[in-house]
Amino acid sequence: MSGPRKRAPKNVAVIDPDRCFGALACSICQAACPIENCIIEEPDRDGRLVCAVRVDACIGCGLCVALGNETAPQARDFGCPADFDAIDMMTYDDVVKSLEMVSEPDVEANVSEVVGP
Numbered sequence: 001m002s003g004p005r006k007r008a009p010k011n012v013a014v015i016d017p018d019r020c021f022g023a024l025a026c027s028i029c030q031a032a033c034p035i036e037n038c039i040i041e042e043p044d045r046d047g048r049l050v051c052a053v054r055v056d057a058c059i060g061c062g063l064c065v066a067l068g069n070e071t072a073p074q075a076r077d078f079g080c081p082a083d084f085d086a087i088d089m090m091t092y093d094d095v096v097k098s099l100e101m102v103s104e105p106d107v108e109a110n111v112s113e114v115v116g117p
């Protein structure tokens, strides 16, 4: 699936950059995500390349979330390794509100800003 999202989902994925093992070393979430260019790489505050979810692209399927994570919408066997458990599902409204608090309303921003410093 690569076309534009028809409507905002109830929940979207949020990656904690401090918990991400590193986009170059892992990228399992990118392999799990069915949406093209939804999970991107970006530098964290130390310049380390980590994964981040585009809130304007995520459909909230939860396929990237670690097995056992209580925010995951369904059981699956492939996602962020449980050792890192860097991805949580959050409500779309809460994520957008958090982004509006850190900058002008911009749903194209990466949701890592929600949990970033």
Ligand code: SF4
Pocket (backbone or CB within 6 Å): 012, 013, 032, 033, 034, 035, 038, 039, 053, 057, 058, 059, 060, 061, 062, 063, 064, 065
């Ligand atoms: S919830 Fe689904 S669409 Fe969103 S980042 Fe994870 S795998 Fe991709």
Ligand code: SF4
Pocket (backbone or CB within 6 Å): 015, 019, 020, 021, 022, 023, 026, 027, 028, 029, 030, 051, 079, 080, 081, 084, 085, 086, 087
């Ligand atoms: S699967 Fe988890 S640890 Fe691996 S790159 Fe994605 S967010 Fe980081």
